Amino acid sequence: MRKLFYLTFVIIFLFIFKLNFAQQKSPLEISNMDFGINPGDDFFRFANGNWLKNNPVPPDKVRYGAFDELTDLNQIQIKTLIEESAVKNAEKGSDYQKIGDFYLSGMDSVSIELAGIKPIESFIVDINKISDFDELYKYIAYLHTYRINPLFGVYAGQDEKNSEMVIISLYQGGLGLGDRDYYLKDDNRSKEIRSEYKNFIKDMFLLKGDSPELVNKKMNSIFEIETRIANITYSRLDLRDPEKNYNKVKYAELKNICPSFDWDYYFNYIGSGIPEEVDVSQIKFFEGLSEIINSFSIDDWKAYLEWNVIRNTAPYLNSDFVNRHFDFYGKFISGQKEMKLRWRRVIETVNSSVSEIIGKIYVEKYFSPEAKQRVYNLVLDLKSALKKRIEDLKWMSPPTKEKAIEKLDKMAIRVGYPNKWRDYSGLEITRDSYLQNILRANNFNFKFNISKAGKPVDKELWGMSPQTVNAYYSPTLNAITFPAGILQPPFFFENGDDAVNYGGIGVVIGHEMTHGFDDQGRKYDANGNLNDWWTIEDANKYKEMTSILVTQFNNFVINDSLYVDGELTLGENISDLGGVTIALNAVKEAWKRNPPPEKIDGFTPLQRFFLSYAQIWRSNIRDKELMRRLKEDVHSPAIARVNGIVYNIPEFYEAFNIKPSDKRYIKPELRAVIW
Numbered sequence: 001m002r003k004l005f006y007l008t009f010v011i012i013f014l015f016i017f018k019l020n021f022a023q024q025k026s027p028l029e030i031s032n033m034d035f036g037i038n039p040g041d042d043f044f045r046f047a048n049g050n051w052l053k054n055n056p057v058p059p060d061k062v063r064y065g066a067f068d069e070l071t072d073l074n075q076i077q078i079k080t081l082i083e084e085s086a087v088k089n090a091e092k093g094s095d096y097q098k099i100g101d102f103y104l105s106g107m108d109s110v111s112i113e114l115a116g117i118k119p120i121e122s123f124i125v126d127i128n129k130i131s132d133f134d135e136l137y138k139y140i141a142y143l144h145t146y147r148i149n150p151l152f153g154v155y156a157g158q159d160e161k162n163s164e165m166v167i168i169s170l171y172q173g174g175l176g177l178g179d180r181d182y183y184l185k186d187d188n189r190s191k192e193i194r195s196e197y198k199n200f201i202k203d204m205f206l207l208k209g210d211s212p213e214l215v216n217k218k219m220n221s222i223f224e225i226e227t228r229i230a231n232i233t234y235s236r237l238d239l240r241d242p243e244k245n246y247n248k249v250k251y252a253e254l255k256n257i258c259p260s261f262d263w264d265y266y267f268n269y270i271g272s273g274i275p276e277e278v279d280v281s282q283i284k285f286f287e288g289l290s291e292i293i294n295s296f297s298i299d300d301w302k303a304y305l306e307w308n309v310i311r312n313t314a315p316y317l318n319s320d321f322v323n324r325h326f327d328f329y330g331k332f333i334s335g336q337k338e339m340k341l342r343w344r345r346v347i348e349t350v351n352s353s354v355s356e357i358i359g360k361i362y363v364e365k366y367f368s369p370e371a372k373q374r375v376y377n378l379v380l381d382l383k384s385a386l387k388k389r390i391e392d393l394k395w396m397s398p399p400t401k402e403k404a405i406e407k408l409d410k411m412a413i414r415v416g417y418p419n420k421w422r423d424y425s426g427l428e429i430t431r432d433s434y435l436q437n438i439l440r441a442n443n444f445n446f447k448f449n450i451s452k453a454g455k456p457v458d459k460e461l462w463g464m465s466p467q468t469v470n471a472y473y474s475p476t477l478n479a480i481t482f483p484a485g486i487l488q489p490p491f492f493f494e495n496g497d498d499a500v501n502y503g504g505i506g507v508v509i510g511h512e513m514t515h516g517f518d519d520q521g522r523k524y525d526a527n528g529n530l531n532d533w534w535t536i537e538d539a540n541k542y543k544e545m546t547s548i549l550v551t552q553f554n555n556f557v558i559n560d561s562l563y564v565d566g567e568l569t570l571g572e573n574i575s576d577l578g579g580v581t582i583a584l585n586a587v588k589e590a591w592k593r594n595p596p597p598e599k600i601d602g603f604t605p606l607q608r609f610f611l612s613y614a615q616i617w618r619s620n621i622r623d624k625e626l627m628r629r630l631k632e633d634v635h636s637p638a639i640a641r642v643n644g645i646v647y648n649i650p651e652f653y654e655a656f657n658i659k660p661s662d663k664r665y666i667k668p669e670l671r672a673v674i675w
Helices: 002-024 043-054 066-086 095-107 109-115 118-129 133-144 188-208 212-232 251-257 263-270 283-294 298-316 319-334 342-353 355-366 369-392 398-410 434-450 498-515 536-554 570-593 605-616 623-632 638-646 650-656
Strands: 063-065 152-159 162-172 248-250 277-280 412-416 472-474 479-483 619-621
Touching: 043 605, 043 638, 063 066, 066 095, 066 342, 066 355, 066 619, 095 342, 095 355, 095 434, 118 133, 118 298, 118 434, 133 263, 133 298, 152 283, 152 434, 162 283, 188 212, 188 298, 188 319, 212 283, 212 298, 248 251, 251 263, 251 277, 251 283, 298 319, 298 434, 319 623, 342 355, 342 434, 369 398, 369 412, 369 479, 369 498, 369 570, 472 498, 479 498, 498 570, 498 605, 536 570, 536 638, 570 605, 570 638, 605 638, 605 650, 619 623
Parallel strands: 162 277, 412 479
Antiparallel strands: 063 619, 152 162, 248 277, 472 479
């Protein structure tokens, strides 16, 4: 008995010691580093080499890094909240009932398997009843209200040249592949994707129950329609230019731009009423749409509508549809080995459908007022540092500086969670059907968005949920937002040293601030209006300096043969460079107020700052996903976000004694310096 007592005591002591040690350990993860690599040759691998070796991409992921680690933790936290809600026997219509029943309906795999294709049979029946173009247009409007978007999409957003008001915007869409170039380019990967996409279409219609002959006919119609749409679709580079994508017209002019479509019925049906003005975002796309509509038969369009319904709902049907959808988009396109566990997939869906219900409960449990205040103070430090940088710029003239500082001063700061929460009382959720819950939520969220058209902007609304592991800058609001989800390790340590926090969340803050002054964000003024406030001379100087980054990233090689697109990623690269520069200046001021120890874990404060920055970007990625992102993503790959930035920073050379003989050394006159 005495031995058992002592054994129990030792176990408890060791557990408490281990827990206490875990809480006390340094936030900078030294074990992740590879000291066999010269920081002047490859700082990304110097900071993360051992982590990269020991953390291959899990089979259910296409990429794995710090963001994914924190997202996984968040999902477990959210799962706990939802499962607690599911067992509460909450009152019908309450927030707890909605998220609990939504989750349980998604986890009810037995009912989903038994239902088969029944959840979408009503769509298929209605589509097959379409007999003319009038009925076709009406059904497109119907699908749009459920966020199934054949041909194009619609939303109510800020008028980019009258940012106090909300306007109806139309935008290009209608493609099943992630980029128009997959339809148009003749490189081997694009050809391979086209071939597999055709097989995917055929297999899904066979699962639906169509005959092989009919399946081939439908596939040919769908692929021809989408290829025609791809030919009028703006490139991703064009989509980055806000001036090219703002085309406000009178309603009568829209009818001239795209006369084939029944716009009167459309806007009345979706709930906006006939608008006085519309932002036809990609005007050449809509000019070309009329000709495409008239080039195909009703049967062709019916096949295309069926495909849009099947493709958008397949992940929520029985396992045959789920698996085939995953085989194409997950395995073939991105290289993912295994599907995520059902509970993770359901959590993602519930989280995106009723995000602020979960967010409200999430912040109550996982986000402290103290953390919010420390981050807010940190943002103020970054703002002050950027203001000083602007004041000291030698290349910018006084008139432009004045406008830049005005914009920075007016930039709103939003930390943790919104000041008011959305009302979901009008949304019905039951345990009966997972897909019906998704469709009802889609319809509810669509109507909520469209209801804002023609009204003043509600600046209290957020575009990202509090539990999201991300952050953003809104150029039309001139606001930076940092949700609670990202305000955790490894980005933010509530009790961490300044070097680590400024190198982590501080750089994220500086990054989002700099988006207000990147190559596209700079085109918006202090009030969020698309309005050129630069002198011509300053704008030209700015373009000259940013061209250095374009060249550097165009020459950034990954896996020996793949290159970053310096034009496509320019905005993010400017913001990464600005984020590091501004955070570094801010932490220097913080060190004056609160002098740091000479070394922690054997590293100086300056070294810890850069190591923290590099470690938040630790990440492994599958080859196919890397290829996809290099074509589709405006962000550079993780290795480029570190190595493409730090070698432009003078203090980095000082911190790690980088020499001209080191592989990534850049001569001072060739370094990029912007903000």
